[in-house]
Amino acid sequence: MNAPLIRMEGIHKAFGPVSVLEGVDFELVAGEVHALMGENGAGKSTLMKILTGIYAPDAGRIEVDGQPVSISTPADAERYGIAIIHQELNLIPSLNIADNLFLGREMHRFGLLDRKAMRERAKEWLARIGLDALDPSTPIEKLSVGQQQMVEIARAIGQNARVIIMDEPTAALTERETATLFALIRELRTQGRGIVYVSHRMEEIFALCDRISVLRDGKFVGTRPVPGLDLDEVVRMMVGRTLEARFPKRTSVPGEVRLQVENIGDAAVHGVSFDLRAGEVLGVAGLMGAGRTELARLLFGIDKPSQGRVLLDGKTITPRSPSEAIHAGFGFVTEDRKALGLVLDMSLRENVSLPKVPAHAGLVDRSGEKKQTHGLIDRLKIRTRDMELDVRALSGGNQQKVVLAKWLALKPRVLILDEPTRGVDVGGKAEIYHIINQLAEQGVAILMISSELPEVLAMSDRILVMHEGHATALLNAATATQETIMHAATGGK
């Protein structure tokens, strides 16, 4: 075999006193899809940021095609043919596809933009990844998330990237878009490019990848070929121990009906009705855009329903604002924790007490607040050195626990969870499941929106399936299967 596309050896990186990478090795050969795995905070993103010139390593060497190189800026990375597709897409929504593809390297004639040439070249690039149907003059904001991602990949290919790093690329994609993306990744592989695939979704990795490298606490654990590898071993490599169970068991039985939703709807939700009992977990499944988050927003008073009503303990409440919903006993763990769940520049303590600051007559009760925060840090096993740390500095999994902690402090009667484990690692997921079970056992009524079918099936008592704003099925989780859910989620009758 020739020299690998990329070889990183003994990479060290520390931020101040905190060591993030301690002698990590990583190798990518041409024509492979290589999964990079590890828990939140294991150092995956830092390693990729070093490879793309965003951070400089403190020690270690990087080779491209067997030649030692120094990658100190993103421009260096681009020159060596290394491109990254970020989780948060880097496109300008108001500009069209061609403008975005050539952003910063516009083609011009006599100092004027050569739109025609760019459009033609854009068409060529799109065709190369099978997107002949897309018109390069379409504004980005008109595209689905999946298509936007394709545009990013087209840009990488257009710039002759031979190494493409994808960070959780399927997090926001529908089933079909995911299939399209996988076909494209396989095509890129046969073209001899190398793909680094960062994801927490085991199923995908086993379906797609050739090799897996695992990091744990900033250390390199090992690289294994996927054929012949089993899931338990990967989990063991990631967490350094055997997890008892991916989904802990719950013993409680649902009690009285707590929440009745009758024919509620607005522009995106069409007359949805269901009951939710105390101590019950009602899973809400469906594809992207099925109206699941919109349903949650109606229940929590963020958007105003145009029809229907909500009853809590038999009384009509239909919240008109989040603050009314909270007073009625609702909590809402939002899907997008950075934009909607947290104030990133505030401390863990301040975030936890945002819905209800412990106070007497408007004056903050500091010691009460600290006690409350301590209790929640212990209960949720939030790993932090200090409750005064800005939540920006926490890993994704710990941030998610902070969002949960906010609502636990309020002792809600109905808790809405929207993708509660998105972007959270295996160990963190198990801990969040454990908390959900605990809450249900204490009698909290839980509505859990999730796109991960194994999670919905294992955690729910019943499953509400939505399709294009309608509730298409209400299944008993004990008898439901991934197939019956998908059937209802795609509108099948």
Added chain:
Amino acid sequence: MTARLTWSDAATLIQRLGSVIGLALLFIALSIMSPDFLSAGNLLTVLRQVSINALIAFGMTFVILAGGIDLSVGAILALSGAIGAGLMAAGYSMWLAVAAALGLGALLGVVNGVLVSWGRVAPFIATLGTMTLIRGLTLVYTDGRPISVTNNAFALLGDGYVAHLIPIPVVLMFVVFAVFAFLLRGTVFGRHVIAIGGNEEASRLSGVRIAPMKLAIYGVSGLASAFAGIVLTSRLHSAQATAGAGYELDAIAAVVLGGTSLSGGRGWLFGTLIGALLIGFLNNGLNLLGVSSFYQLVVKGIVILIAVLLDRR
């Protein structure tokens, strides 16, 4: 009350202390360069000059922390001062005049809050509009002429001294500072101000009632401006329709020099005090050194630019 120092605290502290260090350096430099600078008389005079801008800037800090901006503060200062002076000229008592002026300032601030929250107008535009409107109303009310104040008790607010030494405006400045600093750090209101500036949508979804908060925040700014208007009117023994023109920019400069982020969510009131002092001592020092007022503006602009460049992150 304060916990042990953590790394992030230390980093923030060093970043924040920039303005304090700047003020200290300026202080030392001026002491060496001008023999008149370091006298109790001069220092207290500067503090008294600073007090007007500082009072406005304390209110502005709340608005900027919450992610907004208030351009109408100078105009509110002028109208409140004029109404107060007008009421006294019409024979009403000083206390009624002061209360009316403060109430009017708070009310005008609340109007800003209404435009920004329920009206969904960008703060810059909304307060640009009310700034022009209020300035116009002031000209209409005063007919463009100064309104003199003859009330001797009222004049004490701006002219008087505590213990024959410390000017009353300076005392008022520190009292308002203490009250506002507590409001910001010790109350649920202050916590929510910073939360809104940090992430308005997350705050709303956490049950913070954004609209009433904004009315209150702009109300605080209007109140502080009216207070400054009263002190200024008292000090000058008259209210001028053109009083306070351009003060909004000095107040914003003080807030930003103090290390508060213009995008909201990060900052402190102590920094604003330091920022206002920095501007005041800079003006005073340049005066003592005989630098022309034209060059003073140039220097002030450079200092502001250096400060914000150092504060980037």
